[in-house]
Amino acid sequence: MTKTDACNETKLTPEDFNNYFVHIGENLQKQFDNSDEDPHLFLQKTNKCPGTTCYLEPVSLQEVKDIIKGLNKKKTKDIYGMTTTLLDDISAEIAEPLENMINQCIEEGTFPRELKVARVFETVICRRIVSFLEKNNIFTPVQHGYISGKSTITALAEAVSEILAAKDNQENVEMVLCDLSKAFDTVSHDLLLAKLQYYGLRGMAHKLLRSYLQDRSQDYGKSKKGIYIITYVYKDDFLSFPAV
Numbered sequence: 122m123t124k125t126d127a128c129n130e131t132k133l134t135p136e137d138f139n140n141y142f143v144h145i146g147e148n149l150q151k152q153f154d155n156s157d158e159d160p161h162l163f164l165q166k167t168n169k170c171p172g173t174t175c176y177l178e179p180v181s182l183q184e185v186k187d188i189i190k191g192l193n194k195k196k197t198k199d200i201y202g203m204t205t206t207l208l209d210d211i212s213a214e215i216a217e218p219l220e221n222m223i224n225q226c227i228e229e230g231t232f233p234r235e236l237k238v239a240r241v242f243e244t245v246i247c248r249r250i251v252s253f254l255e256k257n258n259i260f261t262p263v264q265h266g267y268i269s270g271k272s273t274i275t276a277l278a279e280a281v282s283e284i285l286a287a288k289d290n291q292e293n294v295e296m297v298l299c300d301l302s303k304a305f306d307t308v309s310h311d312l313l314l315a316k317l318q319y320y321g322l323r324g325m326a327h328k329l330l331r332s333y334l335q336d337r338s339q340d341y342g343k344s345k346k347g348i349y350i351i352t353y354v355y356k357d358d359f360l361s362f363p364a365v
Contacts, residue, residue: 146306153307160312164319171257171321177329179224180245185216188244205240230328234336246329250322259320310334 192205265276
């Protein structure tokens, strides 16, 4: 039985599949009990409010070229039919226009809708935000996800090391393991932006991030093999990512 036959038997349409991912964040959020505490109070308990504000430095032509060169070369097309392989092939011609466009967006604090799948622009902003958070020691030392040089392997190694150390000291060890269901899909944009502002991403940087998260939509397309795939994933209130 092919994937298409299985889909037909269950009578699911591409639109049903697409709608599921469009609303998964808000539907899951409705299942949670709202806390009586103001979430902003938790930030004050961290004692990690930097006195400085994040400044997004302009991108250079060389940085744009390096980012394009460092992208994973794939033939998968975005909604405009662009691939990272093609982007690399024409990098000499488009690097300078990209540099000017990205710098204008940073200066104006606006992330155009047409660029919301632009890996180069996202990489530029990500580098600056991560650098700011690292310099101000915002990341906790025990965070292993999305940290350069750390991974699930380093997290496991640290846990094993602590367990062995406790065993040598004849101490008991207890562990609590939590797996959050659709963690990214249920992140509130308003709370995320409030948290980023508290940690120093204010002014134009905050305006740019708010623009990046707003005015998003999701659609689906059909591949050459006849399989429907989600191609453009953006939701107004919650973060959401495609399962492709």
